[in-house]
Amino acid sequence: MGTTPEVVICGAGAAGLTLAIELARRGVAFRLVEQREHPFHGSRGKGIQPRSQEVFEDMGILDRLFAVGGPYPVSRIHRADGSSMDTAVVEGAPATPAEPYRQPLMVPQFLTEAVMRDRLAELGHQVEFGHGLIGFEQDANGVTVRLATPTGEQTLQARYLVGADGGRSFVRQALDIGFPGKTLGVRAVVADIVLKGLPRDAWHSFNEDDMARRISLCPLMGTALFQLQAPVPLDGDVDLSVDGLADMVRMRTGRDDLAVLDVCWASAYRMNARLADRYRDGRVFLIGDAAHTHPPTGGQGLNTSAQDAYNLGWKLAAVLKGAPQALLDTYEEERRPIAASMLGLATTLLAQAQRGDNRRGRDVQQLDLAYPESSLTLPADARSGRIAPGSRAPDAPLQGAGGQRVRLFDVLRGTHWTLLGYACDRSNAPSRAGLRVHVIGPAGDLHDVEGHFVEAYGVQPGEWLLIRPDGYVAAVVDTSRIEILEGHFGHYSSR
CATH class of the missing domain: 3.50.50.60 (FAD/NAD(P)-binding domain)
Structure with missing residues (x-):
């Protein structure tokens, strides 16, 4: 220090x-x-x-x-008649080479x-x-x-x-x-509690259709705790003690078999x-x-x-x-x-x-967040299938020239800018501090054996991609415009 x-x-x-x-x-x-x-x-x-x-x-x-940590559990909605229904909290989507x-x-x-x-x-x-x-x-x-x-x-x-x-x-x-902004007219309690009586295989919700009595109890992955969430009146004190939250759980779930044993942290707050x-x-x-x-x-x-x-x-x-x-x-x-x-x-x-x-x-999921209008983004002619400058750089499985498998994210990982050429002549690439250059193609140091790179980026032979240190595409140009790309990089890089 x-x-x-x-x-x-x-x-x-x-x-x-x-x-x-x-x-x-x-x-x-x-x-x-x-x-x-x-x-x-x-x-x-x-x-x-x-x-x-x-x-x-x-x-x-x-x-x-x-x-x-761990994956999100299913959402289990408990009905007044004692039955329940399980639904996914998030839309299921398998991983892909690009994501x-x-x-x-x-x-x-x-x-x-x-x-x-x-x-x-x-x-x-x-x-x-x-x-x-x-x-x-x-x-x-x-x-x-x-x-x-x-x-x-x-x-x-x-x-x-x-x-x-x-x-x-x-x-x-x-x-x-x-x-500026607004208070959203919702006040809620959030608390980390030790709770006995509920299984940890679901995010439990009670009284979903009644804001005055709604409560949810979510097992916190990586801990033995549950997170309690519940709307409360906009005004008045809220008892955040063990007894106070135990009363809330009992009244809102209608169950006497649930016990709040400890409160590790609790807060009542207005949403803004x-x-x-x-x-x-x-x-x-x-x-x-x-x-x-x-x-x-x-x-x-x-x-x-x-x-x-x-x-x-x-x-x-x-x-x-x-x-x-x-x-x-x-x-x-x-x-x-x-x-x-x-x-x-x-x-x-x-x-x-x-x-x-x-x-x-x-x-x-924030995978589609992009910076298309940023000064750091070099505009390019739109072309169907080609990744737009300003977009997140997708991942892709590749093979090194020596035969080993490598992810594109491994190539991008670190504090540097990256210049990727697809079936390009490496001698056309600028050589600058803080810029790592890779050529993807049969004669390059990386091979797109399964075609996932071309599928994700939509590039054609002779095109270059400039990728920022934070994993967003700054520019896409063909070899004839490599000097424009070099000038753009030079304007924003360390001297």
Whole structure:
């Protein structure tokens, strides 16, 4: 912690931890400070969507998350006559070569963040708990940050400050950035409880058609806990004690054989949909809940927050190593419209849930999120079957020239840009620091033996694909336009 930081990250939830890992992977000096004295121990967010699984695979933590979590159980709707009906929470879809993850993974938030902290420790960093941001000032050269720490007030200098400090963000309020939106007229309890009497093979719901008496009890994968969720009146106190929640469970389920033995964490909160007017003020950025708050329906909050950080992390590191400042302008340009659409989706799903419809489709998986209008995207003539610039880069099974099997995601994994040529002459490719070049084809270093690469990307011989460090296609050009692609890459890469 003695190194002068280039970045100070305020808030060590999923967004702050993701950003810290991304900076650590790139050798950026930073400090990750958290006002809480101990890690958050609740499961406010528990769904990791397929696109986030791809992100976490790149970060080196996905297998650990699968090891500590598990698949979503079926939804079991209990009727008043004692019968029940099982339905799938999400539309079933098998993995494909292009989309290796097609099901959400359930990992309670406290376990996700613990895995992230372990990964951060491997990279030589740790969270500084009990360090609260109390003030900051910025000028053209950097940010002066004041912290309240266990040993007294501390002042430090940094190049950038990132507010990952939640919906009540001190950073956002200090910058006087508007946070418009609305309170959605729904107040709910969420609690992690030790519950006896219900099987753990289903997500149990009672009184789906009665908002005043509805309750759901979901087994939290990787733990012995259940998550209780229930709407409550907009006003008045809610008893979150063991006895209080036991009474709620008994009254709303109509069952005396269920026992609440312990409450590990509980919260009563009003659902909001809000979006910050802007994500940046000079050298200060907002990510995660500091920039947007969603209702929990559809499992979008933690995923959108982590992907904010994944987007900002490589750009901050590149600018600190000499890339043009314009690269940082693309963070808000790309991520704020994504958050706006996620707010709309989560709000729509909330309205459906209030009618008893809890089904989830492909739109929550975030695999189709794209940046077609971004400055980082080099426009291309549309062609049927060809992947559009700005889209997520699909996976594909390949074979190395030496005969070994390799996934395209293995080729893309890391902190570099990637240039893929299909049946191209490698001598036409630029040779630049931070750019890895591969040629796919009979004479290349990678072979598309089963045709999955061509199927996913729709490329023709002589075409090149430029793929960003965060796994999105920045450009698709044929060899005659390779100089345009090289210039586009050079404009946004480190010098």
